[in-house]
Amino acid sequence: MLSVQEMALSSRMNQLVRSESLERWVFIDSGGFGTVYKARHKDWGFDVAVKLLNDGSTLCEEAKHMDMVSCEFVLRVYGIFEGFGPWKEPSMQKGIVMEFMRRGSVKDLQKTLSGPPPWPLAFRLAHQVALGMNFLHLKDLVHSDLKPSNVLLNDDLNAKIADFGLSRVSTSALNSNSETGEAGGSYMYMPPEAFTASYKPVRAFDIYSYGILLWSIATGKEPYPNACYSLVELNIPRGDRPSLEDIDHKVEGLKELVDLMKWCWDGNPLKRPKFTDCIDVTENLFSKHEKGIHDAVYRVAKPDSKTSNQQPNTSGTFSCSSQTPDDAVCEFKQSKYDIVDHIKKTETSSTQASVHVSTQRMSDKDKATFVDGNRATLIQAVSEVMVIVDKLGNMVHSETYSVIEAHLTSQEKMRDLYQRVFRPGGVKVKAAFYDILREDHPHLVERLGGKH
Incomplete structure (x- = not known):
């Protein structure tokens, strides 16, 4: 049965x-x-x-x-x-x-920012990856390929672990000698014991990889960028690890995070922590920075973010920055130029729905008309919805906040925002939303014909 x-x-x-x-x-x-x-x-x-x-x-x-x-x-x-x-x-x-995760991976984020994310976001990523990996280990599974490109990000930059192509049932968890397959994954994240031909992955493999991942999140870099496989294979068993010189220990909690890295990448797999131990550390560290998470997400996720040093994607194509062919799920990098292109197409097909106001100063009624008239375009184009909801403050009931936050995609969040907040709230809340939109997404508002 x-x-x-x-x-x-x-x-x-x-x-x-x-x-x-x-x-x-x-x-x-x-x-x-x-x-x-x-x-x-x-x-x-x-x-x-x-x-x-x-x-x-x-x-x-x-x-x-x-x-x-x-x-x-x-x-x-x-x-x-x-x-x-x-x-x-x-x-x-x-x-x-x-x-489908629209924000790409941690690796994509590092490439976009040309460095580490704001510290509140970095600590949250560290904690969420530990939570996901702990859950995986409790199900008697070993990932064996934990690295930045396999940690995907949702619309609000929360982490989800992906690509189980190399996962195997843990021999340590089942206490058996059943075949688990070859050790796989990127060699930069492999523990020293995995470089032997007879090695079979167990939980300690993932713990080591997590330690290197923490270093990558904290620095925004890839470990050993100039080292080939043979050099890493030779030196990792000898005790070489990524340099800690670039990590600013003055940031609250970073010393403890570095200590966790060292614990995780210990050369002796028996001395490494379990993910339950990691969670105790990361939860405490994230709590010290949790108040700044919404601002951090907003600064990273806004379309016209000044933190990005990447050239704009003007082709309108989907791109992938996978490190290896096994990076199974990549994301659409939607730059502000993609959004503008989308808006142009939307304007062409629905000019009656788009409201353009000719006066320099807009009344609250004009702002509400703008929000209603451009509903379809705004649902598609606005991504960091919870940042906007936070700025609306008391205009959003706490129960409504929880319902909106629970949705998986930004489009679902925006649809519910219209349904549960804008419709009953009337002109006042729509005008407040317009003001936030004007401040956070000026290019979008101007493209749709909005004014001050």
Whole structure:
């Protein structure tokens, strides 16, 4: 007889998504595992990531692993794909349908910022990754490929662990000699014991990788950037680790974070902590910076952020900065130029809905008309919704705040903001929203014809 957990898993695994249910396919990445696309599910009404696998025999095992660890800090699996794919390939293909993360990965964030994120966000990322990895280990799974490109970010820059292509059932957890497969993942994040041919991954592998990941988050860099595999393989077992000279210990909590790094990357796997130990540290550190998290997210996520040194993406294409072909889920980097392009197209098709005000100074009524008239465009273009909700303050009831925050995508958050706050709040709250929008997204407001 199936257990309750097995019945729930079977139900999820039987959720088939066929090709006729998907549209707007966009290529994301490809490699030895197969190919990843973004697609819109016609019935669900939101985008998903579809991972089409070259080897269909690995499908159930990988999807099972992802479903077993489905939680707030692990990428969600929606079901199994069966169909012909976006290009109408002659043979039937199989894959995994997962949630699509629009903010990319921690690696993408580091590249965009050319350095580490604001400290409140850095400490939150450290804590959320520890929570996700602890949950994974409690399910007797080892990730074996924990690195910045496999930590994805949602609209509010919360972390979700992704890419279980290298996950294996933990031999230490099951206390058996069953085969676990070869150690995989990026060599820069591999522990010293993993460089031996006979090594089989256990939980201590992930703990070591987490220590290197913490260093990468705190510095905004990749470890050993100029070292080849053979050099890393030689020196890591000898005790070499990333340099700590660039970390500013004057920031509150960084000394403790550095101590945690050292503990995690200890050369002796038996001396490394468990993720429950890591959580005790990271939760305390994040609590010291939690008050600044909304401002940190706003500064990083706003479309016209001055923290980015990257060239704008004017092509309107989806891009991926995967380090290896196995970085399965990459994200659409939506710059302010992409948003402007979207707005131009929207204006062309819905000029009657877009309200342009000719006066220099707008009344509250004009602002409310602007918010109502540009509803569809604003739902699509505004991303950091919770920052706006915070600025609306007492205009948003606490219960409504929780409902809006619980939504997975910015579009869902914006739709509920219109439904639960703007509609009952009338002109006053719409005018307040317009003022926030004018301050935070001036290019967007000007493009839509708004004034001061």
